[in-house]
Amino acid sequence: MVDFIELFNMVAKVAKPVHMSFTPATAMEEKMADLGLDSLDGLVMMMYLCELYGIPDNDETKDWHPTTIQETYDLMMANKTTEPESVEKAKEQIK
Amino acid sequence: MIYLTHYRTASTTSVELFDDIVYPQKVNWFPESYARSKSGLFYAPHKVAEKVLDADLMQSLRENPVGKTAFILAGGNAHFAGISQRPYNTRLTYQYKFLPFTLTQVYAGRIAQACGANDHVVTDASACASSLKTLMDVQTLIKFYNFDRVIVLTVEDGVSDAVLEFFGESKAVLTQKQEDAGILPSAFDSKNFGFRVGQGAAFAVFDSERVLNKSTVYPCARLIGAYSASESSTNAIGQCEDGEGFVKAIQGVMGFSGVTPEQISIVKTHGTGTQSNNLAEKTALGNTLKEFVATSYKQKIGHTMGASGLLETLLLLDDLKKGVVPAIENRTETDKVYLSEPVSPPEGLILSLAAGMGNIYSAAILKGF
Numbered sequence: 001m002v003d004f005i006e007l008f009n010m011v012a013k014v015a016k017p018v019h020m021s022f023t024p025a026t027a028m029e030e031k032m033a034d035l036g037l038d039s040l041d042g043l044v045m046m047m048y049l050c051e052l053y054g055i056p057d058n059d060e061t062k063d064w065h066p067t068t069i070q071e072t073y074d075l076m077m078a079n080k081t082t083e084p085e086s087v088e089k090a091k092e093q094i095k
Numbered sequence: 096m097i098y099l100t101h102y103r104t105a106s107t108t109s110v111e112l113f114d115d116i117v118y119p120q121k122v123n124w125f126p127e128s129y130a131r132s133k134s135g136l137f138y139a140p141h142k143v144a145e146k147v148l149d150a151d152l153m154q155s156l157r158e159n160p161v162g163k164t165a166f167i168l169a170g171g172n173a174h175f176a177g178i179s180q181r182p183y184n185t186r187l188t189y190q191y192k193f194l195p196f197t198l199t200q201v202y203a204g205r206i207a208q209a210c211g212a213n214d215h216v217v218t219d220a221s222a223c224a225s226s227l228k229t230l231m232d233v234q235t236l237i238k239f240y241n242f243d244r245v246i247v248l249t250v251e252d253g254v255s256d257a258v259l260e261f262f263g264e265s266k267a268v269l270t271q272k273q274e275d276a277g278i279l280p281s282a283f284d285s286k287n288f289g290f291r292v293g294q295g296a297a298f299a300v301f302d303s304e305r306v307l308n309k310s311t312v313y314p315c316a317r318l319i320g321a322y323s324a325s326e327s328s329t330n331a332i333g334q335c336e337d338g339e340g341f342v343k344a345i346q347g348v349m350g351f352s353g354v355t356p357e358q359i360s361i362v363k364t365h366g367t368g369t370q371s372n373n374l375a376e377k378t379a380l381g382n383t384l385k386e387f388v389a390t391s392y393k394q395k396i397g398h399t400m401g402a403s404g405l406l407e408t409l410l411l412l413d414d415l416k417k418g419v420v421p422a423i424e425n426r427t428e429t430d431k432v433y434l435s436e437p438v439s440p441p442e443g444l445i446l447s448l449a450a451g452m453g454n455i456y457s458a459a460i461l462k463g464f
Contacts, residue, residue, distance in 0.1 A: 018148040018209050047136070047192050
């Protein structure tokens with residue numbers, strides 16, 4: 001199973017404006033804002049994560065605003081139709 | 096004084112025929128910019144822009160602030176054209192899942208922060224004159240509003256279904272039918288004419304003299320002046336063939352800069368090679384300058400739309416460093432002014448020109464180093 005923190009950090013790196021840095025997460029309880037991820041970064045990350053977990057776009061997903069990595073993980077697990085085989089393959093899919 | 100201190104360019108000589116579109120035509124493009132674009136996760140103009148967004152340079156700009164810094168995205172249009180609601184289904188068709196990023200100002204805001212440009216963030220929608228027109232904004236911000244640095248990113252969604260259809264429909268581009276008949280892209284020529292559409296981008300950093308004086312960076316060029324003008328025309332996608340708009344832009348920049356016609360020796364033309372631009376630009380140059388050589392880049396890299404004015408100017412600076420003013424490709428007659436052969440750069444200043452829909456004409460004068 002994919003290490004979600006590793007996956008989260010990879011997606012955050014892709015989602016941030018070009019080459020803008022952020023602090024990689026180390027624990028599921030960490031808040032996205034504390035990592036330097038703003039609400040726009042969060043929206044873009046959700047778009048990528050939904051793609052990776054096979055969650056179709058709908059009005060409900062647009063209202064998801066998780067504030068921690070754990071909340072993000074819980075949303076993915078509750079709604080996934082697939083999941084990435086590895087962080088490397090996920091990166092290929094969204095980069 | 097204003098100096099160009101850093102720049103990056105992206106353009107391609109790679110040409111491919113698109114025969115599955117309404118008006119089949121060849122384009123200069125980066126195929127990878129459209130890879131998996133139908134997923135909705137990738138946006139072609141952003142992919143092209145990434146080619147000039149240098150990680151190290153952006154980090155350096157962000158971490159070494161110099162004072163009031165502005166960012167301008169010269170996007171050519173108010174939103175990127177590929178998001179057109181027309182029902183296309185070609186290789187160039189894409190969806191975009193995150194709609195706000197199709198708006199140029201949202202994209203500009205994101206990139207500006209990554210460059211540490213927090214004092215003024217704007218976009219420009221002056222069509223194909225856009226990026227050269229922003230040099231007038233650079234000049235205004237630094238000279239009159241005390242800005243220390245202005246960063247310009249220019250990219251347009253040039254190779255998109257909507258743009259190719261528009262230019263095909265308006266008969267502005269070379270169609271495949273014309274190319275099959277032996278016509279090649281060129282400008283100011285009696286046989287060859289016209290252009291192909293192309294993808295390209297440029298990133299440029301302009302610093303005030305006070306910034307340069309505190310820096311160890313050697314400037315690439317000095318921006319002596321820039322000016323944009325319009326003309327009397329009821330056709331917003333046409334040009335006055337007497338060159339009124341070009342003349343006003345050229346005289347405007349020379350007047351503002353205190354430059355005389357004799358000082359300008361190299362002209363980077365708009366050079367689309369259309370009948371109306373050939374007439375308008377040549378007439379205007381003949382009526383405003385003395386001795387000069389003129390070149391054009393659109394035959395080589397395609398017409399990169401809003402990016403073209405600045406991108407082509409930077410490509411000229413690259414060529415001048417190599418000691419050459421390149422010829423206009425596919426000229427069929429010997430011409431020592433509208434160059435049919437490359438020449439060594441004559442001493443003097445550079446005049447760069449661009450024109451755009453809405454009857455806008457931009458001119459900039461630079462001194463290369």
